[in-house]
Structures are given as C-alpha cells and as structure tokens.
Amino acid sequence: MTTSTAGTRRRDAAATRRLLLAAARRRFAADGYTATTVRDIATDAGVNVALINRYFTSKEGLFEACLTGVGDELGRTVAQDMPLERIPLDIAARLAGPDAGEYRIQLLLLLRSSGDERAERIRADILRTFADRLATATGWRPGVAGAGERMLRAQITLASAMGITLLRSSTLEPLASAGQEELTGPLRDLFTALLRP
Amino acid sequence: MTTSTAGTRRRDAAATRRLLLAAARRRFAADGYTATTVRDIATDAGVNVALINRYFTSKEGLFEACLTGVGDELGRTVAQDMPLERIPLDIAARLAGPDAGEYRIQLLLLLRSSGDERAERIRADILRTFADRLATATGWRPGVAGAGERMLRAQITLASAMGITLLRSSTLEPLASAGQEELTGPLRDLFTALLRP
Amino acid sequence: MTTSTAGTRRRDAAATRRLLLAAARRRFAADGYTATTVRDIATDAGVNVALINRYFTSKEGLFEACLTGVGDELGRTVAQDMPLERIPLDIAARLAGPDAGEYRIQLLLLLRSSGDERAERIRADILRTFADRLATATGWRPGVAGAGERMLRAQITLASAMGITLLRSSTLEPLASAGQEELTGPLRDLFTALLRP
Amino acid sequence: MTTSTAGTRRRDAAATRRLLLAAARRRFAADGYTATTVRDIATDAGVNVALINRYFTSKEGLFEACLTGVGDELGRTVAQDMPLERIPLDIAARLAGPDAGEYRIQLLLLLRSSGDERAERIRADILRTFADRLATATGWRPGVAGAGERMLRAQITLASAMGITLLRSSTLEPLASAGQEELTGPLRDLFTALLRP
DNA sequence: TATGAATGAGAATTCATTCAT
DNA sequence: GATGAATGAATTCTCATTCAT
Secondary structure (H helix, E strand, C coil), X not given: CCCHHHHHHHCCHHXXXXXXXXXXXXXXXXXXXXXXXXXXXXXXXXXXXXXXXXXXXXXXXXXXXXXXXXXXXXXXXXXXXXXXXXXHHHHHHHHHCCCHHHHHHHHHHCCCCCCCHHHHHHHHHHHHHXXXXXXXXXXXXXXXXXXXXXXXXXXXXHHHHHHHHHHHCCCCCCCCCCCHHHHHHHHHHHHHHHHCC | CHHHHHHHHHCCHHHHHHHHHHHHHHHHHHHCCCCCCHHHHHHHHCCCCHHHHHHHCCHHHHHHHHHHHHHHHHHHHCCCCXXXXXXXXXXXXXXXXXXXXXXXXXXXXXXCCCCCHHHHXXXXXXXXXXXXXXXXXXXXXCCCCCHHHHHHHHHHHHHHHHHHHHHHCCCCCCCCCCCHHHHHHHHHHHHHHHHCC | CCCHHHHHHHCCHHHHHHHHHHHHHHHHHHHCCCCCCHHHHHHHHCCCCHHHHXXXXXXHHHHHHHHHHHHHHHHHHCCCCCCHHHHHHHHHHHHHCCCHXXXXXXXXXXXXXXXXXXXXXXXXXXXXXXXXXXXXXXCCCCCCCCHHHHXXXXXXXXXXXXXXXXXXXXXXXXXXXXXXXXXXXXXXXXXXXHHCC | CHHHHHHHHHCCHHHHHHHHHHHHHHHHHHHCCCCCCHHHHHHHHCCCCHXXXXXXXXXXXXXXXXXXXXXXXXXXXXXXXXXXHHHHXXXXXXXXXXXXXXXXXXXXXXXXXXXXXXXXXXXXXXHHHHHHHHHHHCCCXXXXXXXXXXXXXXXXXXXXXXXXXXXXXCCCCCCCCCCHHHHHHHHHHHHHHHHCC
16 A cells, blocks of 8 residues: 555455465365365465455365466476486475475375365376376386386376375474485385386 | 164164264265264264264264274284285285275374374374384384484385375276285385385 | 162162252252253262153253242241341341351242243242241231332342342352351341331 | 445444344343353344354353443442442432443343353452442441451442342342332432441 | 455254163 | 163354455
C-alpha cells in the first residue's frame, strides 16, 4: 500500500498462486493430504484462505496442482538419456545433495494420497514416467528381451529411493543425517546391483 | 454355528478388542491416521463406535495399540540371528509370499504418523530395533570397525523394503503384482549388494 | 463372599439403594444435576452402574428420590413449633455446627435443578413447607394481619441461609471457614431483624 | 428496517460477539454451565454455532468471557464509596427494580460453576472484590479493629442477596413476585442489622 | 483482487441406558 | 441381585467452503 511494489505484489494473482503452491507442497509433503488444513497452507503463504478456492477451486484442486507441478519439474530435471553409470551418483545427489530439500518434497508428495480419483491418476502417471526413464537408461524397450524384469528392477530402484527419503524424514539415525559422502557408497552398490544391464 | 457363534462373540470383550485392532490396522495402514475415521473402523469391525473409546480410550490410543501390536509381532517373527545369506530370501518372502498382506500392513503402519508424541516414539523404537537386527546379522556390533556404515546400510535395506511395499500398494505395475519368484532375483541382488560384509 | 455378612450385604437391595442415594446426594449437591454422571455416583457407592436404573428407573428417578429424602429429613428435623428466639441459634448450628456437612448437602440439593417437571414440583413443595414453618414461628397464620409480609420475611430468611451455604462452599474466605462461634453473632442479628414479630 | 438492519448485523463481528455473549449469559445463568449447550446459545443468538469457537475458542472460553463481563459491569456499577445508609436501598433496587433482570443474571452467573480452573478464579475474584466494597462502606480497613467480623458480615450480606435472587428465580411465592416496595422494608432491616458499624 | 464473516457437514467423544449372562 | 458388554443419542469442536464487502 505504501510502496508501489508492495501494492503491486499484493494484487499479483500469479505471485499469490505461486506462494500458495509452494506452501501447499511443503505441507502436503510433510503432513499428508488429510492432516493438512487449508488454513495452515494459507497462513504459511501469508495469504487469505478464500484465495485457495478462488485459484484452485478446492483443496483437492490445489493438491492436483501440486502433483502436476512435481510432474513438470521431474520431467525437466530427471535425466532422460542419462548414461547408466551416472545414475547412482545422480540419485545420491538428489537424496542428500544441496537441493535435497526440494527433491525430498517432490518424492514425498508422490507418496501422499488424497483419495481423489484424478489426483491418483496424475500421481500414477508421474511414477510410471519416472520408472520408464530409469528403465530406458538400462536398455529397456517395450518388447525387448527381458523387458519385464528390467522394468521391475527400475521400479524397485525408484521404490528404494522413495523409501530412503521417507525414513530420512522419520529421523531414523544415522540414515536421517547421513551426508552425500556417506550415502554415495551404499547407494552406488544398491543401484548398480539393481540396474546393471 | 451362526447363531451360537454370533451369540458368543457378541459379549466377548477380548474378541471385540481384537476385531477393532484388526480393522484399525487395516484402515490406518491403507488410508493413514487422519483420513481414517473411527466410524470406518467400527463399521469394518462390526462393532459400536463407542467401544473404541471404551477399550482404547481414544483414536490415538487405538493407533498406539496398533503400533505396539506390530512391534510385538515383528519382534517375534523377524528373524534374529538369521544367517546373512538367508535374509534376502526372507525379505522377498515377506514382501510377496503368502502372508504378504499381513506384513504389508505392518510395514505401512510404520510409515503412518498421527502427530502424537507417544505414538512417534513407539514407531521410532520399532524401526530402530528392526534395523539393529539387520545390522547384527551383518556382523555389526556397537563400536566395531565400520559400525557406522554397517548400520547405515542396514537402515537403507529397511528403507528399500518399505519403499517397495509402498509402491506395491500404489498399483504401480508390474511391481504391484510381481510374485515371489519374480521378486527374489532383484531383491537378492539388492540386499546382497547392501549387506555383504 | 468369604464372610456371610459380606455375602449378605452384597446382595442386600435395601443397602445398595441406600449407598446409591447417599452417593447421589453428595454428588448432586456438590456438582449439580447435569454435571454429575451416573458413573460417578455408582463408583462412589462402590456399586454397578446398571443398578441405578434397576432401583431408580433413571437418573431423574434417582434425583427425585434424593429430593424426597431431603424433604423427609427436613420434615423431621426442622423444628416445628420452635420458639422464635431459638431459631437464629438453630440455623447457625445447622450452617456451621457439627452436622453442618449433612445440612449443607440438603440445602444445596434444594438449589439444584434437573429440568424435570416432577423434580421441580418436589423441590418447590419442600421450600414452601420450610418457609411455612419459619413463618408460623413468627406468628403467621393464613389470613392474619400482615400475613403477606410475614411470609415474605420468612422466605427471605430461608434465602439468606441458602445463600450463606452456597458461598461457604465457594471457598469465599473468611465466610467459608467461619466456625459456629463466629457465625452466631451476625446470624442472630440477621434473623432477629428479619423475623421479629 | 428489517432488511438493512439484518444486512448490517449480518457481517458485524463485534455485534455477533455481543449477541453470543448476551445469549450465553442468559442461558448459563438460568440453566447452569453443563446443562447449557452451545447450540442453545447459538440459536438464541440467531447465529451459527461455529462462531462460538471462532470468537471464544471454546464453550469454556465463552463462559469465562461472561464472567469477565459481569466483573467489569459490577465493577462499574456497584457503588464504591457509597454511604452506608444508602446500601440497603441500592441492593433492594438491584434485586427488584426495573433493571432487576440484568442484575439477576449477573448474580446467578456468579453462582454457576464450569469446573474450569480459570473460570473459578475469575469468579472468586469478583466475589472477593464485591465483598470488599461492601466491607469498606462499613468502615472496614485491613488490620482495623474488628476487621474480621466486619468482612464476615459483608460476605453474609452478599450471600443473602444472592440467596434471595436464587429463590426469586425458583418461583417461590410471594418472594418471586415481590416488587421493590415490598422488598425494601425487610431488606433494609436485614442489611442494616448486618452492616451497622 | 482480497478480506474476514458466516455456514453446514462431519469428526471424536461422552453418557444414560439396555441386554445377556 | 449383580455384572460388564453393547448401544444410540447427544455434544463440542473442526474444517472446507461460500458470501458480502
């Protein structure tokens, strides 16, 4: 109101949307869909609750938007056509590297359920895409010999990464506070054993 | 059979408690703490809602009882002093064998949070005990050389098992419907790579 | 069960009734009708809850029985045809004397309401009878000159006694712990001023 | 008038709070804390139940607010430094004068208990303040000769006023419908006898 | 666009009462 | 006569959502 910037921001629909999405992702990832209240999210975002319904129609709409966002970002960042031997390192970096907080939120979000049909479908799509990428890196193609097991192994890899993320946020020590250096060795063993062609 | 059994069960406090516990475990494991209503549980158990408070004081009390139950059962069934080379097979059997449904519920329950202090402590204790057992099988002793990494690897093993359980219940195919035969190979690779001494 | 007396008592309907009545009077007087639970009463009496319904039909029935009991006892003990000058002393003794606890319960009970028609009528009857006795002691007769004010003064006297009882149980000091000696002077002044013919 | 007033009132938080407080005072005073349901209060106030929790956090919070309100109003209206000889008249006016309804509610509220620690403290404070005022009017000062009895007499005066209020709302006739003229005589006798220096 | 007041559905819990033994 | 298991009706409170400004 006083400064023009504040006044502008205050009425910037896109910015408000962004604030809400960021707060929602954090909350949904940390506490789960049902345990999160729209008031929590609005407070975190410093925004009026009613705007959630205005911009996302409903709590479910907001959750779907969060999932879609995760899909987009993973789609951009998760290495497509990454050489197989770099994958273990890449996963270790995602789980314990400098941006781990952001990735953790994304993976956790993929484990949260709202019960809503549409959201479940989005989530399943993302997981499938994710697994396909990993499988592709190991030489998987639809119909190729051993395609079934290759896909299975890619999914188990994904599952392991998610389980690790989950237990790391359960404060199980020493796993929870292990740094990138400590994690890399075991993870390389793990992913190499699963994904070697 | 119907009449007399029904009549007998009808006033058997211990049986009612058991029914409630079983229903609660299923619901909490499947839907999470907050999304589960005590009415759901009571209906599943075929029992009046008020009995939940009578026998378990509160929804939280019921949840704690579920966790404690899981701790007891895992304490009895998870092989202590199992030879290292049998562990992958044992885990594969638990994840995909004939009793997999029951184990799945137990593992999922360990990933559900109620926000309650006490429940969190119980859960953490169970996870820790579980990891200790695995670590011990790999030769871990407190203070032994490489103890830190051995424990870390045991926890990563546990985390992988949980992640796999989680994605299996997310109907991610082919992982979700993979049978014991298909899982054993990849799991042996995975757990061997993580736990070999 | 072991001794015959215990065995007898345990199955003595009259004794059970008495125990329940005594416990109920204390609870209703102290906490009021609604705030008292039948379980509180049964526990205090050392008796199974279901017996309240068996012997008194309902919680309301029990309350009515308490009131009726108070009516009977006051009917017996509140001096009829007591010389006027003894009344202040008598009231002081009731409020602060050795049996004050019992009288306190009776007066408080007369101030508790259950909302039940019938109970209200009983209560009103007792109050009226009580006031009539006091009025009679001051020379009141129906139709006598100044009958209206005499009755009014008797009722104010009763009201004062009740108010004092009430504030004494609100732990308002020094009133709450004042003994008979300290109370007698002020009470004599009070009741003399109100009741002198 | 109807539309515009209703429209205005409809979104006025302060007015809603006031409506709720007024309804709550009436209900709590008449029926007691436990017997009053928040739904009763909301209905009386013509307001949605959830607003009770919004504005007063809980039923107990609303009760405390009622008590605090009574404390404030009595603090303003109960004559401090009122000449002793005017007090009986003043009390008679409060008990039976034109605003008697409002005073009756305030006094009754001071006799209702919620069991809540904090509310009890508020109530005790108000009673004590009230008694102190009366005592002061009779020349009481802390430590003055006869201070103990003076305070005791002030509290007995207060108790009498409350008892009278209570029996007046119990429809004990003629006390319940006695007007100011009829009450003044007896009350002057009563309070003069208790408070004369 | 943003705000905060208001709403209604639903959740957990308590409680008097009934029933079977 | 006594017990404790079971029931259904309430009660308080929370929460997503809508409305008026």
